[in-house]
Amino acid sequence: MRIHFISIGGSVMHQLAIALKLKGYQVTGTDDDIFEPASSNLKKHGLLPEKTGWQPELITPGLDAVILGMHARIDNPELIKARELGLPIYSFPEYIYKESIHKTRVAIGGSHGKTTTTSMVMHVLQFHHKAFDYLVGAALEGFSQSVNITDAPTIVCEADEYPASALERRPKFHFLHPQVAVLTGIAWDHINVFPKFSNYLEQFEIFINKIIPNGILIYNESDETLKSLVESTKRDDIRYQPYSVPVHEINNGVTSLTIEGITSDINVFGHHNLMNILAAYYVCKELGIDARGFMEAIASFKGAAKRLEIVAQNKHTTIFRDFAHAPSKVNATIRAVKEQFPERQLIAALELHTYSSLNRDFLPQYAGSLDVANVACVYYSRHALEIKKMPPLDVETVKAGFNNPDLFVFSKPEDFKTWLDNNDYQNATLLLMSSGTFDGLNYNELDYLLK
Structure with missing residues (x-):
């Protein structure tokens, strides 16, 4: 089987490419940019493209399948050629x-x-x-x-x-x-x-x-x-x-x-x-x-990565990292932590990072989702709004969306870091929820908060 991937650098696409290579298939792929860890993973298996960018010359009649990633646009030159040749084109799930x-x-x-x-x-x-x-x-x-x-x-x-x-x-x-x-x-x-x-x-x-x-x-x-x-x-x-x-x-x-x-x-x-x-x-x-x-x-299952993952802990404090970002996920995660450690103060921080979460019309879906926390904070990046070409958010709009006037709201990483440093973590649980990284927060270095 000869398989070509358009957008091989995707988080799941590159994993499928590796799996098919290990199965014995002949695999090629291209992308306009490939980031870590996909780059290293592909290189390890001899699948990293020699050059960045689309290469329509790789689309030949002998291909058994072309697998199209979500990142590729409809006007992708490789996709256009594959359609012209009448090659079988599949999405990942197909x-x-x-x-x-x-x-x-x-x-x-x-x-x-x-x-x-x-x-x-x-x-x-x-x-x-x-x-x-x-x-x-x-x-x-x-x-x-x-x-x-x-x-x-x-x-x-x-x-x-x-x-x-x-x-x-x-x-x-x-x-x-x-x-x-x-x-x-x-x-x-x-x-x-x-x-x-x-x-x-x-x-x-x-x-x-x-x-x-x-x-x-x-x-x-x-x-x-x-x-x-x-x-x-x-x-x-x-x-x-x-x-x-x-x-x-x-x-x-x-x-x-x-x-x-x-x-x-x-x-x-x-x-x-x-x-x-x-x-x-x-x-x-x-x-x-x-x-x-x-x-x-x-009994030996410890959880998937970034799902209530313990970042640091001692006898009186635990710091969790969680992927929660949608309202239902935030609500379930925060209640789970409070139920598990009812005697501890719960300090919760949520990053608005996805298109939905940064949409002012969607924000009311979060109403009450952070109320279980003793101290709650919402962080969002102005840069993320610019990248997604979305209108600016202001503090009062976020507070109104969460229906929480006591909410701390930050849009600068240094302000969020100051808030993080100034909380009292004695007999407390810190819950950090995001599908991102709070603009580069190093989770592996948070043990300094354990006093």
Whole structure:
């Protein structure tokens, strides 16, 4: 097989390129810029393009497939030539389906928790030495890649609702056609792609209808929006497995969980993670792992990267880093930390970094999301607004959106750093939430805050 990647430097695209090279395919690719860690990863496997930029001369009639990344525009010269030659052109998820058409496909979707739930399933399958392929959006301990394509009988996919490519604007998860599907919840996101909630909701209805007959939908029945959607789209040719918060206890900051009479301490916490675990159990049950085997494995799961990741801690203070950025994710994460450490002061900082979060019309979706914190701060970069060509935000607009007059709001990194340094962290938890880095904050050097 000869495969060419247009936009090989993407975070997931380059991982697929490496996976196919390891499978024995002949792989080439180009991009207009490639950043770390993609650059080093591609170089290690002999896939880093010799020069930067598009190279239409690489598009030849002998190619078996051209895989088009989201970054590539419709006027890309390589894409134009591939279309002229009539070559098979795939978006990332379309190609994943092509490689997995004879496999059992697990697709884990939802507005929040899909990365963690996918990682949990992967962890359990690996613990029990099961052969499987995977696609996940975060680094996970024990896995050298975030994409793996082999001859394994099963593939576990994080199923994203974002558009597939410049040619194919439908959501990625519409192309996976799973036998085992999970929906963790629905909360409006990606306002730049789905300007109305009804547009967003429709994508999940389509996903449900893409489940293969005789398949199963595992869904979070505690999410009223999702529950209502499932009830209104009932199919007679698939099974349904609802789930909610399982039986659990918290003692001295440690959570123990019970599933089908089997109890074990776990390393992750919060209602959202407990529900993620139960969803992962129902997936693993479909793949032949019983409750005892699942609980034995999940006890050693430490979480996906940047998901309630401990940056630094001592006996009286813990600093967490979390990927939360959408309103539902922020709300779930902050409540989980407060529930786990109820006696500690909770200091929370959120960076507005995505298009949706920086949109003044979307800000009211965050109302009340930081109220659980004893001290709360919102940071946004003026430079990020300029890059996204969005109008400026002012402090009062942000406070009004969060419906929190006591909120600290900063748009300069030095002001945020001063605020960070001046808090009292004695008997406290610091929660840093962002899909970015707070303009270059070095998380590995925050142990100086532990006094």
